[in-house]
Each structure stands twice: as C-alpha cells, then as structure tokens.
Amino acid sequence: MPRTCSICSHEHxxxxxxxxxxxxxxxxxxxQHGVSERAVRYHMREHLPALLALARDAERAARADTLLDRMEGLQSRTLAILEAxxxxxxxRSALAAIQLxxxxxxxxGVIVTALEPHPAARDSVLRALEGGT
Ligand SMILES: [Zn+2]
Known part of the structure; x- marks a missing residue:
C-alpha cells in the first residue's frame, strides 16, 4: 500500500x-465516501491518533486555567509578604518574598511557552496575568 493517504487529503x-x-x-x-475500506482502516490507525493527541493538548490548555489560579495565589502571597x-x-522575609x-x-514563562501552540488560550492567560493584582 502506498505511503500517501487518500483520506488525509479527502474533502470529507x-x-x-x-x-x-x-x-x-x-x-x-x-x-459512503467512495474510498476503500483499506484506506479508511489505514488512516484511522495511522493518522487519527495524532488528531486525538491534539484534542488532548486542547484539554491541557484548559487545565492551564487551574495552574493560573495557583500562580495568582503565589503572587498575592508574595505581595502580602512584601507589604508586611x-x-x-x-x-530576610523580604528576600524570601522576592524569591517567591x-x-x-x-x-x-513556563505557561506562556506551553501555550505557544494555542494563541487564543495564551492571549487570554496573558490578559488575565496583566489584569491580575
Ligand atoms: Zn490519513
């Protein structure tokens, strides 16, 4: 069977x-789509997993929101210590706060890099960070 996949380039x-x-x-x-069953089997086995991995990435991007909450908590703690x-x-405490x-x-930085493939998610995270306390 040739390496090219007729399903990948198929309009349906x-x-x-x-x-x-x-x-x-x-x-x-x-x-239904006028392709061979063999092509469908090949595509679903070889190419669909990559697509499902992308879907998982999107889920991961959604979980970054939770991470963002934790980061904001860390930031308020830092500011509270600095104020105190x-x-x-x-x-000594001031130094600890700065390290924090x-x-x-x-x-x-880690989050922004991780969200690079998801510009929309990254932008909303950045907006939330800029607008944060
Ligand atoms: Zn394919």
Whole structure:
C-alpha cells in the first residue's frame, strides 16, 4: 500500500473521522465516501491518533486555567509578604518574598511557552496575568 493517504487529503476527512469515532463500521464509511475500506482502516490507525493527541493538548490548555489560579495565589502571597516587611524591615522575609516572586515569573514563562501552540488560550492567560493584582 502506498505511503500517501487518500483520506488525509479527502474533502470529507472530518466527516469520516467523526463517523469512525461515533462507531460507524469502516466498511460503511468507505462506501459512503467512495474510498476503500483499506484506506479508511489505514488512516484511522495511522493518522487519527495524532488528531486525538491534539484534542488532548486542547484539554491541557484548559487545565492551564487551574495552574493560573495557583500562580495568582503565589503572587498575592508574595505581595502580602512584601507589604508586611515594608513596615517591619524584615529583610530576610523580604528576600524570601522576592524569591517567591521569581518562582512565579518562572511559572509564568513556563505557561506562556506551553501555550505557544494555542494563541487564543495564551492571549487570554496573558490578559488575565496583566489584569491580575
Ligand atoms: Zn490519513
């Protein structure tokens, strides 16, 4: 069987994948779209997993919101400590707070990088960070 996949370039590719995920027999998908059952089997086995992995990435991007909440918690803690040490001149605590803040910055960088393939999600995360306390 040639390496090229007739399903990948097929105009009904999405419909065929949806049908397959919904449990339609490959033979029926093939006859409905005028392709060979063998091509459908090949595509669903070799190429669909990559698509499902992309869907998982989108789920992961959604979970970044939870991570964002944790980051915001970390940031408020840092600010609270900094405010407190302004009055007490407790430099050791101030230093700890600054280190905490560095941790926050690092987390922020990690998230922005992780969201690079998802510009919309990344932009909303960045907006939330800029608008945060
Ligand atoms: Zn394919």
């Amino acid at each position: 590719r999405d419909a065929m994948e949806d049908a397959f995920i919904a449990g339609m027999p490959k033979r029926r998908i093939a006859s 040490t302004e009055e007490t001149h407790d430099h 803040n560095a941790e926050w910055r690092e987390l922020r």
